[in-house]
């Protein structure tokens with residue numbers, strides 16, 4: 001088989017398993033109301049939880065910085081690309097997260113890929129929750145540390161891995177990895193218990209706040225703010241691309257942690273700095289989230305979450321509500337049906353979730369109206385009134 005033939009065979013295999021993906025462009029702006037192929041759709045799948053991606057103030061900040069600094073940053077931060085908006089953004093992040101300092105990356109994916117290999121190498125141990133985001137898994141693999149995975153939120157198994165690490169890798173660094181809100185399930189980890197275990201074993205914790213920032217905490221700083229345990233989480237990472245409405249990733253932590261990443265985080269060292277206009281937009285997004293408007297948007301978002309979860313008879317822990325269908329083909333059918341009803345909520349399939357755990361992942365935004373949520377509820381219930389949430393999911397959602 002030549003190169004092209006082999007590609008065709010590979011793609012056909014994916015198609016036969018209902019796992020083939022393709023790009024389907026949207027027209028217009030990235031808002032709750034979008035257009036596809038001339039049709040208007042209501043978007044229930046973005047991570048723009050507060051509607052900041054098209055906020056006039058973010059645009060204005062980006063334009064101002066664009067005017068002042070141009071488009072490209074020219075080089076990596078270490079060479080000559082470190083500009084005032086990068087520094088202001090990092091100062092704001094550190095103040096907000098109440099850490100010594102912060103470092104921004106060109107994406108959340110790049111942040112994960114930079115952090116883990118900088119902190120762990122052969123002989124160290126990284127212990128991950130089974131549902132950790134692909135970026136964390138990839139970062140862990142790249143590190144060459146010993147990897148241990150515990151079933152989702154399973155403290156007993158985490159404990160066993162810690163005992164294993166202490167016994168078999170004495171004196172080495174142990175990094176526990178989990179998320180504030182799991183991206184495809186919308187639930188949270190038992191953070192206090194994980195912190196207690198971490199302290200018992202002298203491990204450190206990397207917490208990915210990607211879906212919690214803007215959504216949880218008094219000033220929207222995430223789960224550590226909501227649970228008042230920021231000082232206990234050594235490595236707080238997240239993305240500037242979701243509720244913050246811009247693009248990029250970040251890490252907040254101690255001065256020494258950030259100095260280590262500046263020196264050894266390869267996705268930071270060997271990558272051109274993100275454009276200054278994007279950093280400026282992210283800075284504005286954080287300022288809005290921290291201020292009065294942010295509080296209002298968060299209240300509106302949580303009213304929407306309460307309404308939708310009440311309609312579906314589940315307990316939601318975040319703005320992500322999965323409708324787990326199982327079969328890939330059925331999930332795609334459900335997505336097409338929703339689209340025919342005017343809703344954009346694509347099917348999420350392997351490898352984003354496990355095989356046979358395909359789902360529609362609904363996400364809510366502060367900018368949805370209650371009426372729009374009632375409309376979606378009706379459509380969902382007409383499609384499959386009984387199998388909406390299995391008993392197992394109901395339990396998972398209320399953990």
Ligand SMILES: *Cc1c(COP(=O)(O)O)cnc(C)c1O
Nearest residue numbers: 107108109133183210239241248
């Ligand atoms: C989206 C996401 C990332 C990656 O962030 P990007 O800025 O989109 O690259 C990392 N971790 C989690 C949990 C995410 O959901």
